Amino acid sequence: MSNQNNITLGNLEPTGTVSPKGERCDAAANRKLILATAEKLFAQHGVENVNMAQIAQAAQVGKGTIYRRFANKAELCLALMDSQMADFQNVMLERMRKMTAEGVTPLGQLDQFLDALVYFIEDHAPLLDEVQREGLLGNYDLQVPHFWLHMTTSGLLRQAIEARELLPQLDVAYIADALLASLRANVFLFQRQVRGFSLERISAGLRALVAGLRFVEAE
Amino acid sequence: MSNQNNITLGNLEPTGTVSPKGERCDAAANRKLILATAEKLFAQHGVENVNMAQIAQAAQVGKGTIYRRFANKAELCLALMDSQMADFQNVMLERMRKMTAEGVTPLGQLDQFLDALVYFIEDHAPLLDEVQREGLLGNYDLQVPHFWLHMTTSGLLRQAIEARELLPQLDVAYIADALLASLRANVFLFQRQVRGFSLERISAGLRALVAGLRFVEAE
DNA sequence: GATAATAGCGGACTCTAGTCCGCTTGTCAA
DNA sequence: TTGACAAGCGGACTAGAGTCCGCTATTATC
Numbered sequence: 001m002s003n004q005n006n007i008t009l010g011n012l013e014p015t016g017t018v019s020p021k022g023e024r025c026d027a028a029a030n031r032k033l034i035l036a037t038a039e040k041l042f043a044q045h046g047v048e049n050v051n052m053a054q055i056a057q058a059a060q061v062g063k064g065t066i067y068r069r070f071a072n073k074a075e076l077c078l079a080l081m082d083s084q085m086a087d088f089q090n091v092m093l094e095r096m097r098k099m100t101a102e103g104v105t106p107l108g109q110l111d112q113f114l115d116a117l118v119y120f121i122e123d124h125a126p127l128l129d130e131v132q133r134e135g136l137l138g139n140y141d142l143q144v145p146h147f148w149l150h151m152t153t154s155g156l157l158r159q160a161i162e163a164r165e166l167l168p169q170l171d172v173a174y175i176a177d178a179l180l181a182s183l184r185a186n187v188f189l190f191q192r193q194v195r196g197f198s199l200e201r202i203s204a205g206l207r208a209l210v211a212g213l214r215f216v217e218a219e
Numbered sequence: 220m221s222n223q224n225n226i227t228l229g230n231l232e233p234t235g236t237v238s239p240k241g242e243r244c245d246a247a248a249n250r251k252l253i254l255a256t257a258e259k260l261f262a263q264h265g266v267e268n269v270n271m272a273q274i275a276q277a278a279q280v281g282k283g284t285i286y287r288r289f290a291n292k293a294e295l296c297l298a299l300m301d302s303q304m305a306d307f308q309n310v311m312l313e314r315m316r317k318m319t320a321e322g323v324t325p326l327g328q329l330d331q332f333l334d335a336l337v338y339f340i341e342d343h344a345p346l347l348d349e350v351q352r353e354g355l356l357g358n359y360d361l362q363v364p365h366f367w368l369h370m371t372t373s374g375l376l377r378q379a380i381e382a383r384e385l386l387p388q389l390d391v392a393y394i395a396d397a398l399l400a401s402l403r404a405n406v407f408l409f410q411r412q413v414r415g416f417s418l419e420r421i422s423a424g425l426r427a428l429v430a431g432l433r434f435v436e437a438e
Numbered sequence: 439g440a441t442a443a444t445a446g447c448g449g450a451c452t453c454t455a456g457t458c459c460g461c462t463t464g465t466c467a468a
Numbered sequence: 469t470t471g472a473c474a475a476g477c478g479g480a481c482t483a484g485a486g487t488c489c490g491c492t493a494t495t496a497t498c
Binding site: 241242243245246249275280281282283284287 | 475476477478479
């Protein structure tokens, strides 16, 4: 397992914050203005309390202008998270490379990945809640972050199996889904706001689920 | 652990299908008519493709009449599931009593409960998807089924701990949340429709998560 | 610099969830 | 049986998500 240091993490497809090829300068300026305006209004009033007409009015653009660039509020929220998601990905990639070089096992890496993910979700929960509102069967673009997280999680699970850390017969695709399901924004917010769970508690609980899947050599 | 056969399963609060105290006969008739009409339209066109105005029209009542009884479509869907939810609860309760009498351990009972729940969700996924659309932070009435499932799951987990089947330090509240999160209708439908997971696969994956939390006596 | 093509604009419009008010009807007490 | 009260009615109305069409402005080509 000495050659396991290149995890295939797909890059996120950039959405709204990056200029599409051939975008006119006025459209580009409006796109930036819309994002900046939305970010400001969300910070002032909370994501769920701001509607698209209010963003259009505050930005002094027409509603059609907003919808030409962003199919819906979820896509606008996803665009606002773009660079942070990419940063998170890059930081995680770098961290895993380091850990691999230092001999940290795949299961240890998964542990740290999930822990970091809990903190990432804490920082972006309101936006994520909006992004995930439609569920997993909605518009493909909105599922890109989930696909990446699933791919990363399942990649690490597979490596842990190959390293004989986890049970060989483990259903990786299912387990990755289940782990990520418990980190859906609406579940997470419920745990934080209603149950009063701390981040440490959430992280520990999640990692305990993984730890339980450890491979104990038969005999 | 010989006295562990009375699990405290709260009864579901009946909603829309049961006459509230003092309900007028015309209101009662309309309520039944609305439910029957909705059920028919949902069966014909799918839950997500039928709106409240269509139900009102088909039932030949005013829209206000629907909203007087059901706060929203989710509550209407929950009402449609009322008796099936109550049946499921009763069947599970009876089954657990039997299993306890036969000496099936709490962990074995949890296994069967989760398996049965997978099949229940399969039968009611479209309605549940509508009920759960608002997430866990929404209107309290819509969370009653979730609360009951959580209570049952955590009750069984606690008994398994007391029976020394599961790790004593297990965070029961967190684990129950996580298990149920993976059975949220939108996740479930994604697994069924997009991933093509079979019910057996989903059930097995879920039960593997629980199995991993087994208590192995230190030595 | 001028012109043509089309991307982009704004806001009137549509659709659906949900609200609410004046009128009607069912129920209960006398 | 009658009258009073309030539950219940229907549909016009509001609010917000989203659509779309006639007009404008940007850009590429000559």
